[in-house]
Amino acid sequence: MSNTTSVLYDHPGPRARVRNAVLTVVFGLALLALLWWVYRKFDAAGQWSGNLWKPFAESETWTGFILPGLLATLQAAAAGMVFSLAFGVIFAVGRLSEHRWISIPAGAVVEFFRAVPLLLMIFFIFYAVPFLIQAPVSGFWAVVIGLTLYNGSVLAEAFRAGIRAVPRGQSEAAYAIGMRKTLVMRHILVPQAARSMLPVIVSQLVVLLKDTALGYIVAYPELLQRGVNDLSANYGNVVAAAIVAAVIYIIINSLLTMLANWLDRRSRTRGGRAPKVADTPQPPVPQGAGEGAVVGT
Amino acid sequence: MDVFGDPRNVDATVSGFVWILKLTGASAVLALVLGVILAAMRVSPIPVLRLFGAGWVNIFRNTPLTLIIFFCYFGLYSTFGLSFSDDLPLNTYWLGVIGLSTYTAAFVCEAIRSGINTVPAGQAEAARAIGLTFAQTLRIVVLPQAGRAVVAPLGSILIALCKNSTIVGTIGLMESSSVMKDLINSYGNAGVLIFAVFAGAFALLLIPTGYFFGWLANRLAVKR
Numbered sequence: 001m002s003n004t005t006s007v008l009y010d011h012p013g014p015r016a017r018v019r020n021a022v023l024t025v026v027f028g029l030a031l032l033a034l035l036w037w038v039y040r041k042f043d044a045a046g047q048w049s050g051n052l053w054k055p056f057a058e059s060e061t062w063t064g065f066i067l068p069g070l071l072a073t074l075q076a077a078a079a080g081m082v083f084s085l086a087f088g089v090i091f092a093v094g095r096l097s098e099h100r101w102i103s104i105p106a107g108a109v110v111e112f113f114r115a116v117p118l119l120l121m122i123f124f125i126f127y128a129v130p131f132l133i134q135a136p137v138s139g140f141w142a143v144v145i146g147l148t149l150y151n152g153s154v155l156a157e158a159f160r161a162g163i164r165a166v167p168r169g170q171s172e173a174a175y176a177i178g179m180r181k182t183l184v185m186r187h188i189l190v191p192q193a194a195r196s197m198l199p200v201i202v203s204q205l206v207v208l209l210k211d212t213a214l215g216y217i218v219a220y221p222e223l224l225q226r227g228v229n230d231l232s233a234n235y236g237n238v239v240a241a242a243i244v245a246a247v248i249y250i251i252i253n254s255l256l257t258m259l260a261n262w263l264d265r266r267s268r269t270r271g272g273r274a275p276k277v278a279d280t281p282q283p284p285v286p287q288g289a290g291e292g293a294v295v296g297t
Numbered sequence: 298m299d300v301f302g303d304p305r306n307v308d309a310t311v312s313g314f315v316w317i318l319k320l321t322g323a324s325a326v327l328a329l330v331l332g333v334i335l336a337a338m339r340v341s342p343i344p345v346l347r348l349f350g351a352g353w354v355n356i357f358r359n360t361p362l363t364l365i366i367f368f369c370y371f372g373l374y375s376t377f378g379l380s381f382s383d384d385l386p387l388n389t390y391w392l393g394v395i396g397l398s399t400y401t402a403a404f405v406c407e408a409i410r411s412g413i414n415t416v417p418a419g420q421a422e423a424a425r426a427i428g429l430t431f432a433q434t435l436r437i438v439v440l441p442q443a444g445r446a447v448v449a450p451l452g453s454i455l456i457a458l459c460k461n462s463t464i465v466g467t468i469g470l471m472e473s474s475s476v477m478k479d480l481i482n483s484y485g486n487a488g489v490l491i492f493a494v495f496a497g498a499f500a501l502l503l504i505p506t507g508y509f510f511g512w513l514a515n516r517l518a519v520k521r
Contacts, residue, residue, distance in 0.1 A: 008340055008342075008413075008421050008431060008434055008435065008439065009342045009425070009431040009434070010425055012342065016342075020342055020343055023343050024343050024344060024345050027343060027345045027346055027349075028345045031345060031349060041377055045376050045377050045378070047376065111500075111504055112496070112500055114507075115456075115460075115499055115500040115502075115503040115504050115507075116460075116496040116499050116500060117460035117461070117463040117474060117499060118460070119463040119464060119466065119467075119474040120463060120473075120474050120477060120492070120495055120496055120499070121496075123474055123477055123478045123481065124477075124481070124488065124492040124496075127478060127481045127482060127485075127488065128481045128485070128488025128489065128491070128492055129488070131485040131486055131488050132488065132489070206359070210359070210360070210361040210362070211361065212361075213361035213362075213363040213364055214361075214363055214464070216363060216367075216467070217363075217467055224361065224363060224364055224367065228364070228367065232371075238371040238372060238375070238376060239368075239371075239372045239376050242364060242367065242368045242371070242372060245364060246356075246360045246364055246368075249359060249360050249361060249364065250355070250356060250359040250360060253358075253359035254355070254359060257359075
């Protein structure tokens with residue numbers, strides 16, 4: 001990441017340093033002016049007035065609106081994550097199947113749900129499915145099923161790319177020791193694919209968490225519905241409530257991203273790349289003398 | 298059966314998709330311009346600009362688009378009085394474009410930055426060696442190569458943008474998802490047909506777009 005960034009410009013000499021300092025001051029002032037302008041706009045619209053922000057200092061706002069909303073968001077996100085990971089693995093494996101009657105429908109499902117906007121699916125599940133099954137569908141299930149179909153399809157493509165990127169020797173070795181196709185997939189290919197695609201998977205889970213905010217449209221009482229819509233209906237502080245909700249979302253998603261980076265680093269250092277050990281040049285040992293020769297052969 | 302026999306419903310459906318295309322088009326252009334500027338800021342030698350770019354990306358990438366669009370309407374328009382047009386749908390449209398492009402620019406910026414990282418260091422070093430400045434290096438040498446490397450990710454971002462533009466319906470623009478909801482509410486027993494038409498239209502538009510960008514990315518890839 002930073003290695004290209006640092007070669008894009010020379011180590012600054014005296015003139016460049018002066019120029020950078022001047023530009024820093026100029027852009028710094030411009031940024032401050034921008035912040036000042038935003039501040040003035042807030043002021044002009046009366047958005048700094050205490051009674052708009054005071055609700056956030058009262059416990060009732062948190063226990064009555066924000067925390068229940070946050071809990072509902074996390075519930076929908078957790079259910080959506082579990083189901084879409086399962087959906088993703090099943091359809092990735094299905095699409096890689098050697099039987100065309102499995103792989104073609106699986107591919108069609110994945111392509112279709114990747115191309116259809118999530119909102120369309122949620123509306124369909126919430127408004128049209130009740131006519132079909134003669135029973136109401138709750139906002140929770142409309143959101144979770146919608147999220148599962150969409151994010152599951154995206155994850156299926158990620159898993160598929162990951163499975164195809166596993167070196168062929170891995171599955172060949174597994175077949176050679178007598179594993180069947182299902183076992184190879186379950187024990188050899190999917191775990192390695194999941195590990196190598198971890199960054200993609202987590203960024204999709206962040207997308208999923210953000211998309212739970214669509215629950216607001218089908219009156220599922222999640223964070224945007226409770227913490228922004230309902231709260232501001234009571235206190236008339238839309239802007240303040242939206243900013244607080246945005247900060248909560250940003251914190252949760254940043255934590256998820258940090259977790260992903262940590263997992264990624266951990267799996268790298270903990271011998272996650274076991275096959276590479278054999279590739280690293282062994283210290284010159286006499287043939288058949290050291291352990292290196294055993295690994296090499 | 299008679300849902301799409303009624304010309305009013307057909308008109309509403311068509312105008313819904315026209316709004317989607319308009320939202321996508323305007324936001325794509327704005328997001329691309331903004332994203333390139335942000336990416337340039339994030340790799341620039343000036344810390345304030347790097348901070349600004351990083352702040353933008355971290356804030357808008359981690360906030361739900363629904364919340365951003367919500368804020369554009371209830372914050373920018375209702376509270377701060379930002380208005381583009383006296384025509385209500387047109388005003389909502391531009392507010393939606395602002396929200397969509399603000400959000401999408403963060404993703405464009407990250408895609409281009411990762412593209413910049415695929416350009417071998419020797420390219421930038423050579424550019425510096427012949428005396429190009431930072432701006433020249435970026436504009437003449439690095440960005441053209443980075444741009445070719447990020448065709449596929451930019452394609453996915455464009456497709457996501459097109460789908461995301463349905464979210465502008467939540468602030469009252471009659472784009473296709475809102476039209477679909479109304480049609481289902483009036484013709485409940487034809488729900489599957491209505492969904493098939495709307496979802497099919499998106500699939501017909503977006504699946505080929507995806508393959509087109511895959512083809513284009515292959516064609517433009519820098520052979521190394």
